[in-house]
Amino acid sequence: MIGRGRVGASIFSGAVLAGTLAFALYARATQTAPGQDRYDLSARFVSANGLNRGADVDLAGVNVGRVSSVTLDPASQMAIVRFQLNSELKLPEDSTLTIGSSTLSSDNALIIEPGQSHTAVAPGTLMTHTIEPSSLEQQVSNYIFGGGNLGQ
Structure with a gap:
């Protein structure tokens, strides 16, 4: 049982990190138009x-x-x-x-x-x-x- 809790926590932490990365990429993309120098x-x-x-x-x-x-x-x-x-x-x-x-x-x-x-x-x-x-x-x-x- 202890092993399942750690696996669940690891999956949840990974999902939070992936969501944070996706938001950061979205925020960066909205600051500049694509392909515009x-x-x-x-x-x-x-x-x-x-x-x-x-x-x-x-x-x-x-x-x-x-x-x-x-x-x-x-x-x-x-x-x-x-x-x-x-x-x-x-x-x-x-x-x-x-x-x-x-x-x-x-x-x-x-x-x-x-x-x-x-x-x-x-x-x-x-x-x-x-x-x-x-x-x-x-x-x-x-x-x-x-x-x-x-x-x-």
Whole structure:
């Protein structure tokens, strides 16, 4: 009888591990589109308030990447946001980045406003043209008095 209990426990433990592995593979697959290459960039912000790992990177309202990490640079005491962009997107080097959401009910995203430069940002670049995210109160005020333009 003791042997059957151990075998049952081993089978159950194996099933739990298999389920965990399946979930991890599913979670990883939902973070990137199949067959889509991406390249890494980072940006420096005074504040990355409300931005989390896994957040969308949006350009013209279209998801073009994903935030990989949000950390604090101890030397400058600024937030460093690392993100990945779809490889077919060539971002001008004078592009501006901000943190915000298109509606009051959606999650914050890293929003890209493309620049006019003909030179594209190289993979691995630390971008410094950033705008501090506005508070929820400022977003509501912009929405009420600014005709609904939350991204402004």
